[in-house]
Amino acid sequence: MSSVAHKKSKGIMRKLNAFTGIAFGLLLGFTVNYLARKYLAQGEDFPFYGDQVIISTMLAWALGFMIGVGAFVGPYRWLMNRDLSYEDQMWLAGKDAGTARYFRFTTDHKVVGIQYLIMTMVLLGVGGTLAMMIRTQLSMPNNHFINHSMYNSFVGLHGIIMIIATIIMVTGPFGNFILPIMIGARDMAFPRLNALSFWLIFAAVPILLAAPFLGGISTGWTAYAPLSTQAPPGMDAYIITIIIFAVSSAVAGANITTTAVTMRARGMTWDRTPIFVYGAVASVGVAIPAFPMFMASQIFSGLDRAMGASFYDATNGGSGWLYANLFWLMGHPEVYVILLPALVALLEIVPVFSRSPLFSFNAAVAGIVGITGLSVLVWAHHMYASGWAPNLNAPFMLTTEIISIPTGLLFLVFIGTIWRGNIWVRLPMIAVYAVLWNFLIGGITGIYLSDVPADMALHGSMYVTAHFHYTLMGAGLTGMIGATAYWFPKMTGRMLNEKIATPAFLIMQLGFQVTFFGMFLVGLQGQPRRVAMYDILFANGNKISTMGAYTIFFGALIMLVTIIDSWRHGEVAPANPWGSQTLEWKVPNPIPLENFLVPPVVTGDPYQFGKPDIYDLGADKEKVEV
Amino acid sequence: MSTKERTRGSIGEFIRRPYVRHIFVIWVFVTIAIALFAPVQSRLMGNSASLEMDVVKETMTIFTFWSAPVAGLVISIALYSLFGWRSKGDAAPTEDGSPMRSNSKVVVGWLVGSSILCVMLLVWGLAAMSESHNGSDPAEVHTVNVVGNQWVWNFDYKDDGNFSTPVLYLPVDEPVMFNITSVDVIHSFWIVEMGVKMDANPHETTHMRVTPTELGVFNIRCAELCGLNHSAMFTKVHVVSKSDYKAWVDSMKGSAQ
Numbered sequence: 001m002s003s004v005a006h007k008k009s010k011g012i013m014r015k016l017n018a019f020t021g022i023a024f025g026l027l028l029g030f031t032v033n034y035l036a037r038k039y040l041a042q043g044e045d046f047p048f049y050g051d052q053v054i055i056s057t058m059l060a061w062a063l064g065f066m067i068g069v070g071a072f073v074g075p076y077r078w079l080m081n082r083d084l085s086y087e088d089q090m091w092l093a094g095k096d097a098g099t100a101r102y103f104r105f106t107t108d109h110k111v112v113g114i115q116y117l118i119m120t121m122v123l124l125g126v127g128g129t130l131a132m133m134i135r136t137q138l139s140m141p142n143n144h145f146i147n148h149s150m151y152n153s154f155v156g157l158h159g160i161i162m163i164i165a166t167i168i169m170v171t172g173p174f175g176n177f178i179l180p181i182m183i184g185a186r187d188m189a190f191p192r193l194n195a196l197s198f199w200l201i202f203a204a205v206p207i208l209l210a211a212p213f214l215g216g217i218s219t220g221w222t223a224y225a226p227l228s229t230q231a232p233p234g235m236d237a238y239i240i241t242i243i244i245f246a247v248s249s250a251v252a253g254a255n256i257t258t259t260a261v262t263m264r265a266r267g268m269t270w271d272r273t274p275i276f277v278y279g280a281v282a283s284v285g286v287a288i289p290a291f292p293m294f295m296a297s298q299i300f301s302g303l304d305r306a307m308g309a310s311f312y313d314a315t316n317g318g319s320g321w322l323y324a325n326l327f328w329l330m331g332h333p334e335v336y337v338i339l340l341p342a343l344v345a346l347l348e349i350v351p352v353f354s355r356s357p358l359f360s361f362n363a364a365v366a367g368i369v370g371i372t373g374l375s376v377l378v379w380a381h382h383m384y385a386s387g388w389a390p391n392l393n394a395p396f397m398l399t400t401e402i403i404s405i406p407t408g409l410l411f412l413v414f415i416g417t418i419w420r421g422n423i424w425v426r427l428p429m430i431a432v433y434a435v436l437w438n439f440l441i442g443g444i445t446g447i448y449l450s451d452v453p454a455d456m457a458l459h460g461s462m463y464v465t466a467h468f469h470y471t472l473m474g475a476g477l478t479g480m481i482g483a484t485a486y487w488f489p490k491m492t493g494r495m496l497n498e499k500i501a502t503p504a505f506l507i508m509q510l511g512f513q514v515t516f517f518g519m520f521l522v523g524l525q526g527q528p529r530r531v532a533m534y535d536i537l538f539a540n541g542n543k544i545s546t547m548g549a550y551t552i553f554f555g556a557l558i559m560l561v562t563i564i565d566s567w568r569h570g571e572v573a574p575a576n577p578w579g580s581q582t583l584e585w586k587v588p589n590p591i592p593l594e595n596f597l598v599p600p601v602v603t604g605d606p607y608q609f610g611k612p613d614i615y616d617l618g619a620d621k622e623k624v625e626v
Numbered sequence: 627m628s629t630k631e632r633t634r635g636s637i638g639e640f641i642r643r644p645y646v647r648h649i650f651v652i653w654v655f656v657t658i659a660i661a662l663f664a665p666v667q668s669r670l671m672g673n674s675a676s677l678e679m680d681v682v683k684e685t686m687t688i689f690t691f692w693s694a695p696v697a698g699l700v701i702s703i704a705l706y707s708l709f710g711w712r713s714k715g716d717a718a719p720t721e722d723g724s725p726m727r728s729n730s731k732v733v734v735g736w737l738v739g740s741s742i743l744c745v746m747l748l749v750w751g752l753a754a755m756s757e758s759h760n761g762s763d764p765a766e767v768h769t770v771n772v773v774g775n776q777w778v779w780n781f782d783y784k785d786d787g788n789f790s791t792p793v794l795y796l797p798v799d800e801p802v803m804f805n806i807t808s809v810d811v812i813h814s815f816w817i818v819e820m821g822v823k824m825d826a827n828p829h830e831t832t833h834m835r836v837t838p839t840e841l842g843v844f845n846i847r848c849a850e851l852c853g854l855n856h857s858a859m860f861t862k863v864h865v866v867s868k869s870d871y872k873a874w875v876d877s878m879k880g881s882a883q
Contacts, residue, residue, distance in 0.1 A: 524667055531856060
């Protein structure tokens, strides 16, 4: 790249995209695989050879892909003393690039948001299909639809895919696309890190999806040691995926936090900042201490498997409880990483569709802060029955039960906002009602499980599975669907066809209640989790669950088709179809590259409902001097 | 200040509002419905076979009772709003709802209420925990060593004779202490009808105590994913009378020699 060539072709970075990334990733992957097989010691004395080859191949693929997609162009050019010019940056942001920008390392936050949305939908589709496999196997007590090994593999893969999908499902699409516009910023604080966080996940997904071909993740998503040390090489895929994902979420977390703290528009004081921003920041903020724990737990696990270390090997001075602690230090904050952004997205929806201000903004913030703070102090309630520290059960029961107070505050904000509102029943608002119901059930069953003696009976049973599906799916995923319905017109420029989407949503909700009613039932009767076959006693409950699951799948398919159809052919959306007051609805459709031609100035919070003079849709323009 | 202004916002005025009365009626119905549902979960758990399971079933029922009024409040307001406060038609509402931004009495009341409930949960939980640890004289406690092994359970009787068995026998109404370990991966020793479980960790010994109260045959299942045949890792526990237990121990000692 001579300086002359640089001026003409604008550098090699102009030629990089996802396809060159895949090509270079495969090239580096195969090369390292060849070298590893040739030079690494093998034979009976070297039991770790297989895992070493697989881990090095996967890391090489990921590194090769990131190089090939152009993730390191910025730092490379900076090192070479040829920092990116304004023109380069505009090119990276995808200026006038059309559809091609979705397939390369584009820094525009709106492109990254859409990429995240598609990725979330793909992962939910794969995870949902796996769930159907699991439910089909469980439709009869001694079914032979899939064998035990495949069953265990699907349970693990379903778990971890859904965890990754639900972690990114709100802060990914909406945190990236909507949040910067909502606070009046032209882009994220670190646009290149933003693209990096997405393409890291893109690099990790093929690794994760390779797991079933490498013997599967036979440990469930918890991957407890020493079961994980016994597991086939599919476990290496899990380990590498988590390590990459942890880097991605750290990068995204730092980016979203910095953006929200430093880039809010003039006049957007903290009490004028939309509540969604608080929730998104709290979510990624919790992820910042949580995911390094996960990463460390998997690095140790990988060292145990591939280098013969003994972090978790009790016969050699390690401890399985070390793994359990590291894992749940991530694992419990992580459920709030999933839940909080979905709930606060709904808190953004409730005032608009009730035409009423958010009830007690301060209580909402206190609820978010309370949940965030307590979420890192409750992890060992997953370990009441582990025998790790029986004397700590009481303190962890205390912290776990206290978390019901800030959670209760969020319920108060919901019903307080609905109180005497003028309720506009559209799909986003229907999602709010669905989430209130589901989260109530998820929350109350969580109270039983927080109680040590009750947990001794219910831990490890299907009751727990039903409980966390009510929180993560019933509240989290349902909230995300509501948020998608709400921001769809802004993100795609078209209206979602609610004539089909609403019935599809209701079918999914009905199926959801049926599925997990059956699962609560068999859990109470004593069916353990993650079993491929079960006692005849549990036959009816499982049949109910499987029928419900097919109903969800049917509804989800209709929903997916409707979303795709509306995205392509839907009615063109006005700039502000809901009469919302947050800034993202003030920018035109399609949104210009840097969102605002003139930086907006904010003079009030976005919940100025209930005052007839301000309500007029034209009038609130006064508050924003564009 | 006129009389009218003074009464507005007072409790008397508040409960005279028509929607408050409607919500109150729905709240009463929903709360009663949840309260009636409270014993259902406990019943679905089957008959209790131990002191510990009695505590669990009581806990499930009482927690449902306590949460009934709060859950009822959320459900009744949400339900009422769907009918009473609904904007007509699919088009955007032309009028706004209430401009209320907060109400410190409500927020403080809610906080106090949920804190009281939280303390009740905690006190109940601590009491229940100490109840399941209260025992008789340690000398009267039977000891059984439990070993998890992919994918079978083994029970070593040390005090009552030196023998092993894959099927557990326990005397009724006498406390038992299990010392639990594993030879390979983590298992979880779960006596379903007795409402107790404890993980079996390799190279560690964990302890679990239970007092069977019912004669009969009950289920032991593994509650922690432990590999390929996790779902097949189950066995039975026979709870028998004290004399039958003695006879069984004698026969086992005979066959062990």
